[in-house]
Amino acid sequence: MHYKQNNKERKSYVQGLRPFGSTLPRRIRGILKKNGYNYYEIISKWNILVGDEISKCSYPKSMKMTKEDSKTTLIIGVERGNEIIIEYSKNKIINKINSYFGYKLINEIRLLTINSEKKKVKKNKNSYKFSKNLDKKISLVKNKEIKKSLSQLLNAINND
Numbered sequence: 001m002h003y004k005q006n007n008k009e010r011k012s013y014v015q016g017l018r019p020f021g022s023t024l025p026r027r028i029r030g031i032l033k034k035n036g037y038n039y040y041e042i043i044s045k046w047n048i049l050v051g052d053e054i055s056k057c058s059y060p061k062s063m064k065m066t067k068e069d070s071k072t073t074l075i076i077g078v079e080r081g082n083e084i085i086i087e088y089s090k091n092k093i094i095n096k097i098n099s100y101f102g103y104k105l106i107n108e109i110r111l112l113t114i115n116s117e118k119k120k121v122k123k124n125k126n127s128y129k130f131s132k133n134l135d136k137k138i139s140l141v142k143n144k145e146i147k148k149s150l151s152q153l154l155n156a157i158n159n160d
Contacts, residue, residue, distance in 0.1 A: 038105055039063045042074070042097060049096050054089060057082035061112055073108045080113050087111065 042063070047055045061077040074097070078086050086093075090109045097106050134154055141147040 038101065041101075045100070049100055050089075050093050054086065054093065058086055071107045072105055073110055074106050075110050075112055077114045078111050080115055083111055083113060 039060070039062075042049065042060050046060060050058075058076050058078045061075045064073045064075065065071070074093075076086060076093075093109060094106050098104050135151075138147055138150045138154065141150065
């Protein structure tokens, strides 16, 4: 056994072997201590955990924990108009998530209303000049297939 002097470690190791946790960067260790892997699991399996009806109108926004990790709050972003559906199914969501993990991870759910309307983008006056310049450059392309696909792409962009 020996001590490593210069790497801020105080534990002794046999033949240079180290625990996996000590090889991770500090930021990642902090996330793992705060149960970041649980939040990742909730995000990645949101459809499976809560079902299609709830997942279409909501998504997990963040997870807040107390210092003792005894009380965890899941903040869910909900589209405007669908708050009632999520409000009535809070207990169901909590039960499904807790049963997935096998222990009481989530104690409370808070809702955050989000506007789901897409903002209309106004076209610039310069966009016409831009597309004209691209038309000229596309006409200089010698390969017929590439020329055709580029012109279709430009048409799709302009029609959008």
